[in-house]
């Protein structure tokens with residue numbers, strides 16, 4: 001049987017086994033290629049520098065984030081950003097033609113593990129969401145005008161952006177349902193629709209909006225992206241939606257998640273990114289590499305929570321014993337340790353598949369990583385809170401804030417169920433159904449078929465039992 005990805009499969013009794021010699025075959029964990037996550041000495045020095053820089057410069061400053069105005073925060077991180085630029089580590093996720101270093105995903109993953117210990121570190125390194133994904137999306141479809149006006153300032157970190165796809169009254173899990181429309185009127189498009197959860201929209205210099213332009217096309221070719229600059233008439237930001245992270249007014253320094261009404265909002269034709277109908281293709285390209293970086297940042301967050309959990313377990317005693325001596329606490333620590341290591345290996349493996357076989361071959365691995373990693377992140381922080389008792393729930397420790405941010409990861413960027421559904425469908429694809437009758441591993445059937453082959457070994461009396 002032909003492999004769905006172009007290689008060969010040998011099918012035995014309905015179950016599928018991969019031909020290990022076929023390059024690019026889908027479930028790479030079945031192959032015996034050497035998996036190599038090592039990096040050269042020069043890059044290791046960069047990682048060592050990053051670790052010290054994040055621990056000694058960014059993390060201490062972040063403690064005062066809530067005590068500073070947005071202007072002072074910008075002032076505070078400007079010299080740090082310059083140091084990152086001087087080391088050649090600014091916006092490394094970008095392709096070389098956009099100013100990146102061409103590091104590949106494994107190296108980027110190792111960098112993001114370090115950045116993950118600190119929520120503001122990606123900002124200092126020029127790869128914070130949603131700007132990092134938006135710049136990649138615009139870069140794919142950008143005209144020279146868009147490059148100069150929007151992309152280059154965004155890459156330099158001079159302006160910020162937002163991404164607006166989700167709508168309150170239609171399922172964000174199925175973007176073919178979006179109801180926001182952009183109709184062509186001469187040299188302009190007129191956008192009408194109702195969006196929400198556009199992160200950073202209130203602060204952004206422009207919003208990248210997905211809207212239906214070609215309703216008669218097949219659903220995946222019906223929508224396009226538009227750059228809508230801040231202040232455009234008809235771009236009405238209704239509110240920042242209160243949520244677990246920003247429960248009250250005044251918590252929106254970092255941009256919040258906005259509800260937006262587009263009411264006859266006109267943008268020039270040159271603000272359309274890519275061709276009409278390219279929306280879905282562009283949206284998909286935007287997220288995949290970023291998901292590996294997210295997952296490695298989650299490893300960084302998990303490590304931080306794990307460090308705290310262990311410190312507490314060896315410091316606090318109750319009923320004459322340290323917590324570390326209690327088996328239920330040992331379970332929390334051991335399970336967390338195993339889960340973090342598995343998550344790290346999954347993320348690095350996804351990065352390695354990307355680097356060795358191309359991004360499109362890593363889609364299933366990345367979808368697994370997304371839902372599994374978000375769950376591990378949530379579990380490990382939850383256990384660290386538990387081991388700290390009441391203190392874990394207070395704002396005296398970073399854990400409570402980490403927990404709130406972790407919870408959103410199971411929904412943002414695609415709910416767990418959507419990724420699971422994608423993985424299950426893809427993984428099951430190479431198998432052959434049993435038309436009728438017993439499963440392929442039905443033991444009595446198999447033994448009957450094999451009896452002749454092994455007849456000389458079978459003791460008849462025993463086989464009849």
Ligand SMILES: Cc1cc2nc3c(=O)[nH]c(=O)nc-3n(C[C@H](O)[C@H](O)[C@H](O)COP(=O)(O)OP(=O)(O)OC[C@H]3O[C@@H](n4cnc5c(N)ncnc54)[C@H](O)[C@@H]3O)c2cc1C
Pocket residue numbers: 130162163164165166167170171172173174196197198199200257408411412413414415416417418421
């Ligand atoms: C913190 C945060 C930031 C976000 N930032 C942005 C942003 O910047 N821009 C933007 O456009 N959007 C953003 N979103 C929105 C996010 O992308 C959507 O919330 C997400 O895609 C789910 O869409 P929905 O909320 O409409 O839920 P629905 O699609 O209505 O799904 C609700 C629930 O139904 C279940 N479900 C859905 N599909 C399936 C399925 N196929 N099988 C089984 N169960 C299913 C899941 O349990 C899911 O959680 C953000 C969300 C959060 C929480």
